[in-house]
Amino acid sequence: MKYRIIPVTPFQQNCTLLWCEQTRKAAVVDPGGDLARIKAAVAEEGVELEKILLTHAHIDHAGGSAALARDLSLTIEGPGRDDEFWIEGLPKQSQMFGFPDVEVFTPDRWLEDGDRVRFGEVTLEVIxxxxxxxxxxxxxxxxxxxxxxxxxxxQGSIGRTDFPRGDHATLIRSIREKLFPLGDEIDFIPGHGPMSTFGLERQTNPFVADRFG
Known part of the structure; x- marks a missing residue:
């Protein structure tokens, strides 16, 4: 699998284009906006976009989903159903953060822990x-x-938990019990900022490093 990070929106959110090397089929993760930039990357890489994958429904991650899905006849998979209220609130989010008007949508598939998503010959595990x-x-x-x-x-931080239905203790458990056990060598692409590894964060991240556990 190959990938390309495409920073989008004024929040410089890491939208990511993923594709299967064998089939050139692709998925885009978190198309929050700047759809022309995303479409240009798809054309430059010479891949065929099949679906949109969403980690969660904040506007900088999900804001461009409905328009992109309509323009390119894509399916939307994710996030989990508990983020439905965030999708329904996308128009309010756009006003609050000064984004262009966005459309509410219903994902073609809500995702749950243990699910699989596929494009080409690539299979992603859902956590x-x-x-x-x-x-x-x-x-x-x-x-x-x-x-x-x-x-x-x-890298060096964790997600905010001061939004509606955010919870700090739950977030810490998610990182320590769901992500870190995957292995220190795992590279990760965050929603913002540079990539890192779980091992580096276990050593140095002031919120979740082992020595602070």
Whole structure:
């Protein structure tokens, strides 16, 4: 599996294009906006976009989903159903944060812990990691030792928990009990900022490092 990170929206959210090397079939994770930039990356890589995958439904991650799905006839998979209230509130989020008007949508498939999502010959494992939002999921590609963690974990930080139905203790458990056991060597793409590894965060992250546990 190959990937390309495409920063989008004023929040510089890490939208990620994933594709199968054998079939050139692709998925885009968290298309929050700047759809022209996303479409340009798809064209530059010469891949065929099949579906949209969402880690959670905050506007910088999900805001462009309905329009992109309509424009390119894509299905939307994710996030978990507990994020439905965030999807319903997308118009309010757009006003609050000064985003262009966005459309409410219903995912073609809500995702749960243990589910699989597929494009081409690639299979991603779905891990439910609540705390930042209640329906937040992580996508894990075991053969590549790569996880797309949305806003659960960042290099040196963790996701905010002061939004509705966020919970700090739940987020810490998600990271320590769901993500870190995957292995220190796992690279992860966060929703914002540079990539890191679970091992580095276990050593140095002031919120979840082992020595602070």
């Amino acid at each position: 439910h990691c609540p705390g930042h939002t209640p329906g937040h999921v992580v996508f894990y590609h075991r053969p590549s030792a790569l996880a797309l963690v949305g806003d659960v974990l960042f």
